[in-house]
Amino acid sequence: MAAAVALPDPGRFAYLKAKDVARLAEAYRFSEAAHAGQTRQSGDPYISHPLAVAEILAGWHLDGQTLMAALLHDVTEDTKVTKDEISDTFGRPVAELVDGVSKLDRIEFQSAEDAQAENFRKMLLAMARDVRVILIKLADRLHNMRTLGAVAPAKRRRVARETMEIYAPIANRLGLNTLYHELQELAFSHLYPLRYKVLAKATAAARGNRREMIGRTLAAVKRKLTESGIPATVQGREKHVYSTYRKMIEKHLSFSEVHDIFGCRVVVSDVPSCYLALGALHALYKPIPGKFKDYIAIPKANGYQSIHTDLIGPHGVPLEIQIRTEQMHRLAESGVASHWMYKDETDKLSELQKQTHQWLQSLLEIQHQSGDPHEFLEHVKVDLFPDEVYVFTPKGKILSLPRGATAVDFAYAVHTDIGNRCVAAKVNGELVPLRAELRNGDRVEIITASHAKPNPGWLQYVRTGKARSTIRHFLKTMQYEESAGLGERLLEQALKSLKSSAAEVDDASWERVVRDSGARSKEELLADLGLGKRLPAVVARRLLKHADPAREDAGAGSVTIRGTEGMAVQLATCCRPIPGDAIVGSIKKGQGLVVHDSDCAASLRSRKNEPEQWIDVEWDPRTTRLFQAAIGVTVENQRGVLAKVASEIADAGSNIDSISMGEDRAVFTTMNFVLEVANRQHLARVMRALRRLPDVKKLSRIRE
Ligand code: MN
DSSP states (O other), X not given: OOOOOOOOOGGGGTTSOHXXXXXXXHHHHHHHHHTTTOBOTTSSBTTHHHHHHHHHHHHTTOXXXXXXXXXXXXXXXXXXXXXXXXXXXXXHHHHHHHHHHHHHHHSOOOOOOHHHHHHHHHHHHHHHOSHHHHHXXXXXXXXXXXXXXXXXXXXHHHHHHHIIIIIHHHHHHTTOHHHHHHHHHXXXXXXXXXXXXHHHHHHHHHHHHTHHHHHXXXXXXXXXXXXXXXXXXXXXXXXXXXXXXXXXXXXXXXXXXXXXXXXXXXXXSSHHHHHHHHHHHHHHSEEOTTOOEETTTSOOTTOOOOEEEEEEOGGGOEEEEEEEEHHHHHHHHHGGGHHHHTTTOHHHHHHHHHHHHHHHHHHHTOOOOOOOGGGHHHHHTSOSXXXXXXXXXXXXXXXXXXXXXXXXXXXXXXXXXXHHTEEEEEETTEEEOTTOBOOTTOBEEEEEOTTOOOOGGGGGTOOOHHHHHHHHHHHHHHHHHHHHHHHHHHHXXXXXXXXXXXXXXXXXXXXXXXXXXXOSSHHHHHHXXXXXXXXXXXXXXHHTTTOOGGGOOSOOOOEEEOSOXXXXXXXXXXXXXXXXXXXXXEEETTTEEEEEETTOHHHHHHHHHOGGGEEEEEEOTTOOSOEEEEEEEEEEOOTTHXXXXXXXXXXXXXXXXXXXXOOOOSSEEEEEEEEEESSHHHXXXXXXXXXXXXXXXXXXXXXX
């Protein structure tokens, strides 16, 4: 039988409504039953842990939902209880809080790099979405740190390091100063037990030795403030072991040099009194030049406000003084938690809430502008980092990407080559489309293929500048190369019509023509031809400057088209020509070669008006790719007819690229398909197969 669990003093929850206390007792019984039989490393029943976490949060006066969630925070991870069950029993908000904490528990910090630690902290904050989730997690960590002695040494060091690098800085960022220092002290004591012991002993001894001097100095400060008519509380400040250690390391100071400074805090009622107190104390002891800092006028990044001044105290001992108001003090000690801790004092409620609210806004860069203090809770639930998402690489590195970033952005962020060759992605072990949006905490893996190339379609959904510019650059280079290839063939055709060929053109002629044309290279000149920026006939004539004029007009022959020329050759979408169709080509500036069906209405018009743009083209018989053709199918309106048509198309060896439906008439429907076929014969086969279907009433190829 496990040891009995000491229940907390009910007075700790007295700030809650009776109704909430009853719900809390229910949550306790539920959690106790779920964890029944489980024990902690210390041998205590497991329930002692969630109970202690709830007590810590009660110390910060958090609301009933948060305390219930604290009691239940480990049940979905460690027992068979599901999120839905918690939602059904305790309501959705509690279930969301528990779920939020469990999500944070599942991701693990691995890297020791500072930059990674910063990203990991942001990832946690971004994943939490509700500040209360972070507060539960911090209370959970605090209790685990307080009881870390029972844990095996290797795990103890790992948890202590994680606390030092991740959780203590988060507490600091949220302004939870007291918690921040306790986490640091505990983590330090487990990371460096010997150093901690020596320094803690020395700190206690130093305090004892100087007790009398400190007492006299505090009394002098109090007296001076009373004389000046400034009501104030004056307290000596304890030095933390870890901050002493850090100062010794960072500033190369000895223990006594760090400890030879005495700190004291003056808390007054309002801001003007802060400056009055400052004046009075500067009159009492001489200030050390250059040591005055006004964090009231310019608060620290985490919202901290105070006046700091260093004075030369009695016997020449330096005296560090912090002056602040009561409210600044609360925020300095408890940060975001002060909202809940002090909300019972109704007289100061709205002012404090307004301040906490403003502070959170500046701290978390929250965009909401409402001044209504009752909306505070809504505001702490918003996204803490609305513009960023944090994801893991397979090696555990964290990348920060803009919100909405996709697997393609991730691939380019890892490496340009990975981006250029990516074909698929896995997120948390599952295959997802490349356009899938990434979420915080995702583990992303990119699958590449050596032959793969960037796809122009990616430009529609990538979010990072790097992905966008790299894809654009790649496509431009590719288009340039393809255009140069086409230009070479167009030129060959033009030379042929002059009864010559490229082989007959010598290097000197090339050099002369390139120079005269203003192009930077032969390659650029050929690309210009492919893009339609220059006319092949003109360039051909210049290359054969000394050619016999009688050789002209020998019949040009045609340029052959395979359809695999990439962006240099486009098949017009008005008529969608396929191999077997008679075709003509048009060269337009910047568009390269566009191939039309020779009967296409659009091409007929243009051939009449601008004949110089048109050249003869023919299909290369060896072409193997598939081409798009559009057909219209009118069918009898009945269930399952689309499936029948689609399967007939597939059986005939064709793919459907897209389907659009015409107006739904009562009896007949017309469906338009864009199909992939090899050539005219193939299309004829597909259409024959469709005609055999009894439901098909009308069928035709669409070209307009
Ligand atoms: Mn826990």
